[in-house]
Amino acid sequence: MSTEIMVKKLPNDIGGTGCSDDKIEIYERNLYPWEKRCHALLDVLDYYKIVNTEEKRRGTENIGAEMVAKLTYYEKWIVSASNCLLQKGILSPDDIAVKTKEVAKRYDVKL
Amino acid sequence: MVKTIEHEPAKFKEGEIISVIEKFPIGHYRTPTYVRGKQGIISRNLGKYINPETEAFGKNAGSKMWYYMVRFVQKDLWDNYVGQETDELEIEIFENWLEAIN
């Protein structure tokens, strides 16, 4: 089976692919505080053109269909921001490894 | 002497019938598959903006590209469209995706 469609078509390119079986879950909720901080972080990164909004969008697409489906909206944003910052050499993989370990310890959470 | 950058004039005019090119970029695009190869009409010239395809790879400034509001008749976009004959869709499309109908 040809895999090329996975390369040619982005996983967010879904206009017209749904049907009436795909019921829309209609509800209201407030953002979790971390989600709002995440939104603010990406806005600030765009303001300074450290990671622009289009780069952020690309980063939420190029993680592949499985992650696009399984991560929530803001989970994709923070993964995108991390990957963009790594690609630009602003952060290193070890920066993230060391800092997340420190933050996890601060909250007594196991990574 | 200061060199002025002359931007290309807009290729398409309001009211012009165009077709969306069928092509397959890799990496990032903002022209969804569902409009490619379809015929629509330019409803508005939206001016120039940085091409999002290159903006997504870090290009924050530099030459901008014309983009347009394009209108399609829904029954031209979808087989078995459920709705009215007169229902339409509007979408912003950059110039590198459009070609004139001969």
Next chain:
Amino acid sequence: MTHNHPHDHTPIVQEEKPGYYEILEISVRELMIEKGRITADDIRKQIELLDSRSPVLGQQLVVRAWTDADFKKRLLENGNAAAEEMDITIYDDTAFTVLEDTPQLHHMIVCTLCSCYPRAVLGLPPDWYKSKQYRSRAVKEPRSVLAEFGTIIPDEIRIIINDSTANQRYMVLPLRPEGTEDFTKEELEKLVTRDTMIGVTIPKII
């Protein structure tokens, strides 16, 4: 409003311990501050800005357009400038574009590729607007999607759906309902819910 899901999504109390993604968010933010690229104040101010925007702003624009024909004209010609008249700055450099409903025409908005939404005048979008279901169906079967919101648009009325892919950010200017000629500004504002400015519902006198 109908909830067609079995459990309440509103977090009453946030879990005490952060999950992985929150840890990542805290880490990236702190690293960027330590490296001097952004400040904690930048983040704080942006959160305040986000919190300051809600559908109340869109409501004000709609009601002013309903009651002031010259303003409506300016709003339709240049949304950014008209919003600025009412001290609503479109802070993200997007082109705020108002789509006018008429007795023959109903508008709806969607962003099939991501979640473009007029945040500067409506605040943050609901989860459903960003959902795969809404984004994958709205362009192909708008009338079926409208029905899920309890909205039936008569056959004689044309629907135009706008898919945001670039710099425009759309807001629907819904049709002022008949029988509201003597309504006060406050009564008119009550008719203009967030969903009427996305175009999935129409203003109703209850």
